[in-house]
Amino acid sequence: MSTANKLRFAWGLLVVLVLTPALLTAASSDDKGNWLAVQFPHDSPVISVGFNMGPSTAMARGSSMVIDLHAGLVLRNVGTKPICGLTLRVEAQDLSPHGKGSVLKPSLFVMPGEEFPVKVDMQLVRPIAAARSEVAMVQVTLDCALFSDLKTYGPDKLNSKRTLLVYEMEARRDRQFLARLLDSGRIPELREELNYGIQDFIPRQLGLELLRGPHVTTLREQSVNVNPVNFPKGPVQPLSGAAQVAGNEVRSPRVDIRNVSKLIVSSVAMGWIVRDEHGTEFVAGALTSPLKIGPVQTSFISEPGTLRFSLPNGQPMVIDRLMTFVNDVEFADGNIWIPSRDDIDSATQDHTLRRELASSPEEQRLANIYRREGTDGLRKELKRVSLSNQHPN
Amino acid sequence: MSINGVAEHPNAEILTLYSAGDLPLALRLRIGRHVRFCAACEQQVLSMQSAKAELRREAQSQVLTGFEAIADWQTLESDMLGNIRVGVAASRCIENVGRGRRFGFRFAWAAGMATLFAAGWIARVPADDSQRIVTALRRVVGLEQSPFNGTVLRSTPDGISVKTQSATLTILHPQSAVISMSGPSAVTARYVDDDSGQVTITNVYGQ
Numbered sequence: 001m002s003t004a005n006k007l008r009f010a011w012g013l014l015v016v017l018v019l020t021p022a023l024l025t026a027a028s029s030d031d032k033g034n035w036l037a038v039q040f041p042h043d044s045p046v047i048s049v050g051f052n053m054g055p056s057t058a059m060a061r062g063s064s065m066v067i068d069l070h071a072g073l074v075l076r077n078v079g080t081k082p083i084c085g086l087t088l089r090v091e092a093q094d095l096s097p098h099g100k101g102s103v104l105k106p107s108l109f110v111m112p113g114e115e116f117p118v119k120v121d122m123q124l125v126r127p128i129a130a131a132r133s134e135v136a137m138v139q140v141t142l143d144c145a146l147f148s149d150l151k152t153y154g155p156d157k158l159n160s161k162r163t164l165l166v167y168e169m170e171a172r173r174d175r176q177f178l179a180r181l182l183d184s185g186r187i188p189e190l191r192e193e194l195n196y197g198i199q200d201f202i203p204r205q206l207g208l209e210l211l212r213g214p215h216v217t218t219l220r221e222q223s224v225n226v227n228p229v230n231f232p233k234g235p236v237q238p239l240s241g242a243a244q245v246a247g248n249e250v251r252s253p254r255v256d257i258r259n260v261s262k263l264i265v266s267s268v269a270m271g272w273i274v275r276d277e278h279g280t281e282f283v284a285g286a287l288t289s290p291l292k293i294g295p296v297q298t299s300f301i302s303e304p305g306t307l308r309f310s311l312p313n314g315q316p317m318v319i320d321r322l323m324t325f326v327n328d329v330e331f332a333d334g335n336i337w338i339p340s341r342d343d344i345d346s347a348t349q350d351h352t353l354r355r356e357l358a359s360s361p362e363e364q365r366l367a368n369i370y371r372r373e374g375t376d377g378l379r380k381e382l383k384r385v386s387l388s389n390q391h392p393n
Numbered sequence: 394m395s396i397n398g399v400a401e402h403p404n405a406e407i408l409t410l411y412s413a414g415d416l417p418l419a420l421r422l423r424i425g426r427h428v429r430f431c432a433a434c435e436q437q438v439l440s441m442q443s444a445k446a447e448l449r450r451e452a453q454s455q456v457l458t459g460f461e462a463i464a465d466w467q468t469l470e471s472d473m474l475g476n477i478r479v480g481v482a483a484s485r486c487i488e489n490v491g492r493g494r495r496f497g498f499r500f501a502w503a504a505g506m507a508t509l510f511a512a513g514w515i516a517r518v519p520a521d522d523s524q525r526i527v528t529a530l531r532r533v534v535g536l537e538q539s540p541f542n543g544t545v546l547r548s549t550p551d552g553i554s555v556k557t558q559s560a561t562l563t564i565l566h567p568q569s570a571v572i573s574m575s576g577p578s579a580v581t582a583r584y585v586d587d588d589s590g591q592v593t594i595t596n597v598y599g600q
Contacts, residue, residue: 062518094560098544101555101564104594117589121565123552125519138562158598163575167594208572208580210546210599272574285574285581305578361583361592368585 036069036120037136045083045145045153049115050074065128069138071120076113079153083110084168085146087160088118091139094126102143102158106167107362109148109385162288162336166269166328169338171362177341178366179382187375194367194378206274206282206317207310221246226255229273229325229353231343235261236268236326239298248309248316250274254302255324259293264332266292270301271327273356274309277318283356284309286327325357402434403427405471406478412441413472415479441472544599546580548572553580555597564595 035056038048054070077083085108090101103120110116124138144154146164154161181190226241241255253272259265269288275281289301309317325347329337339347344357370378403411403424410416411424428434514523545556553572554563566582575581579598586593 064519066519090562090564092560092562095555095557095562098557098599099555099560099562100598101553101562102596102598103564104596105591106594107592116591119586119593123563123565124560125563126560158596206572208546208548208574210574210578210580283573287574307574361594364583364585365590365592368590372590 034134034136035067036071036138036140038071038073038140040142044142045077045079045081045147046075046086046142047078048073049076060128063128064125067124067126067137069120069122069124071140073118073120073140074115075118076115077110078112079145079147080112081147081149081151082112083108083145084148084150084171085144085164086118087143087145087154087158087164088120089141089143089158090120090122091141092124092126092137093135093139094124094137100158102160103140104160104163104167106164107171107365107385159288162267162330165336166338167361169328169336170360173338173340174358174360174363174366175382175385178363178378179386182375182379182382190375194363194370198371206284207314208284209308209310211306211308221251224319224322226253226322226324228255229323229347229357231326231339231347233343233346234326234329234339235259235263235331235337236265236293236329238270238324238326241322241324243322245319245322248319250307250309250319250322252302252304253307253322253324254300256298256300257293257326258298259295261331262295263335264292264294265329266290266332267330268293268301269327269329271325271357273323273325273353274317274319275321275323276311277320279320281323281353281356282309283359292332402431405437406475408434408437409441409472410475410479412438413445413476415475445472544578546578546597546599548580548582553582553595553597555599557599562597564597566593566595570595 035058036053038051040047050073052072054072056067056069056071058065058067060066075086085104085106087105088103090103092099101122103118105116105118108116120140122138126137142154143158144152144156144160144164146152146161146168150165150168152161152164178190178193181187181193221244223242224245226243228238228241230237237258237260239256239258241253243253244251255270257268257270267288267290269286271286272284273281274284284307287301287303289303291299291301293299309319311317326339331337339357341358344354347357348354366378366381369381373380407416407420407424408428411421411428414421416424428438547554547556549563550568552563552565554561564582567584567587570582570584573581573583575596579596581594581596583592583594585591
């Protein structure tokens with residue numbers, strides 16, 4: 001290679017080395033604006049008044065693009081009623097139509113005109129070769145807003161209206177219960193209820209996989225009974241149940257139930273409790289099934305998917321026992337039943353199980369306030385919420 | 394060469410190497426024992442040693458007048474052939490030593506590259522991609538029977554994710570979050586946000 005050619009080659013290399021990072025940076029900054037979009041309906045009771053992407057980043061890993069999104073939203077209640085809860089729907093075009101996410105805020109108490117923050121932290125992994133689109137990769141929009149009068153607004157595509165209602169009813173139940181303890185001076189009971197103000201650094205949690213679609217396992221299946229936990233005064237009683245268990249997988253759980261009320265039931269959410277080989281019990285969650293059951297009629301609830309349980313460290317959990325309970329019931333007239341504190345107390349003598357059954361998001365929030373501010377802070381918060389709910393609608 | 398026992402007479406090459414002290418120790422001991430009890434072989438060895446000594450003497454005096462003294466040309470031929478074979482064997486040994494070292498270098502280089510590749514893979518390739526490749530390989534060799542073509546909802550210590558064929562969305566949460574099912578096709582994480590004191594509940598759905 002001649003000297004002139006060498007110089008030309010070196011110059012070309014320098015240009016490529018200098019320009020490539022600049023082009024990549026420009027491309028990524030262009031993309032950043034197209035990563036996430038927040039859109040609310042024009043008549044929405046909440047609007048976005050602040051939005052930042054924080055330390056959001058995108059990087060290539062293998063054949064995939066990993067986009068870390070840390071969006072901070074500031075929303076304002078522009079309606080006329082206090083907002084008690086809110087669900088934001090999170091959709092990614094790469095997952096449509098099968099997958100989506102949501103961020104739900106129960107126990108809000110946002111008065112008209114007030115602002116409140118919502119953080120959305122997520123990660124999207126998509127193929128680098130995926131087609132680019134004018135639409136933002138992730139879209140955040142309002143799915144449902146719940147007001148203090150238990151009326152709702154929003155398209156409710158995720159059935160979050162019912163979820164918000166259940167959370168709000170549980171919140172009111174737990175606030176009443178704690179206020180009663182405070183008012184009657186039953187402080188030791190209050191302390192016990194709120195875990196003595198101790199933060200549960202290692203919550204009793206489990207790893208969970210819900211597999212939808214065809215799935216075959218090589219593990220040997222065995223049929224196990226599902227033991228019902230009855231709330232004696234509940235409108236729907238679980239009778240018996242069974243499921244196929246293979247290792248840490250539960251398949252096709254089925255529970256027979258009876259409507260013992262005089263109302264028509266339109267859907268039932270069954271709570272599931274899993275006990276591992278060491279006897280530790282975990283509330284695995286609730287599965288809601290839409291079904292119409294007339295008074296005194298019997299029906300059954302089944303789940304076609306596969307549930308796979310693991311311990312927090314990722315090790316498969318050996319399932320020893322399955323229990324089920326009626327978490328909530330929706331009637332045809334739109335009313336919802338949840339177990340009262342008395343129902344929970346009379347359902348079991350097991351203190352740990354009773355605690356798991358009574359656990360709610362609101363109790364978790366109030367326990368956090370009690371831990372930070374003590375009895376006075378808790379009393380103040382209960383009073384504030386009580387006043388919010390008395391706001392004229 | 395075939396020395397299978399003391400009773401068998403060693404051939405001329407072996408005896409030549411023995412007489413020159415060029416045999417390996419074990420073989421030298423065995424041949425020595427044979428020679429001590431076999432007069433014919435002993436005579437042959439003595440003859441070889443004598444001829445060699447004569448040659449050495451002639452060489453030192455630069456006069457090969459004793460050339461004629463080498464009556465046994467076959468003995469000399471055996472000596473030369475034996476030495477050639479010893480040389481060939483020695484060169485093979487040296488060649489093998491070099492080969493072993495080269496193999497070691499190659500192995501170390503390959504191991505280094507494999508380690509570098511593995512480190513790069515772990516650092517740069519997402520676990521999802523790795524899992525996909527492992528799964529595909531398992532299917533190829535028949536260790537995995539049926540592919541799962543649906544939507545997978547999964548919880549990890551950092552978040553809950555919904556994974557389809559084309560992409561994965563993970564909604565992140567702190568490690569204190571409590572994970573549960575919510576509805577027939579949703580996984581939920583619940584936690585109290587330290588900054589705002591609000592309860593946040595995240596969900597992923599697979600439909």
